[in-house]
Amino acid sequence: MERTFAIIKPDAFAAGHAGKILARIYAEGFKVVGLKKLYMSKVEAEGFYYVHKERPFFGELTDFMSSGPCVVMVLEAAGAIKKWRDLMGATNPADAAAGTMRKEFGTSIGENATHGSDALETAAFEIPYFFSGLELL
Ligand code: RTP
């Protein structure tokens, strides 16, 4: 079984979509191994997205991620990383397929409702960034 790290981003949480997104996660067969609401600081968001630190949207991205509460999760399934990326859809909601989280709940490339790890190594960094081993028992 594979694990991935997921976020219901501040836009989707503030809009009241967390319940619908979680219902879809269960309906697709993921096991929710970890889940908590948190309000990321700017510094925490910068550390989380450090791979993008040279990108022009880094300031905007980390302002947004620290603009309100979000829900962070660890999801488990066979092929969880790709399975969750597929369910999220394309980064830009305008390009995302019908029925995906970003198509349904995203409003712009910046405010795109959800995050998901993009590779095993990424999940191995992102999961322990927010969860201790004890929280994932
Ligand atoms: P994520 O990491 O959040 O799951 O998204 P992703 O893999 O689909 O996209 P990535 O390239 O990793 O970008 C991270 C997040 O940065 C924001 N972004 N803004 N303004 C822009 O051009 C732009 N490009 C990316 C998005 O919120 C994206 O999810």
Ligand code: MG
């Ligand atoms: Mg990414």
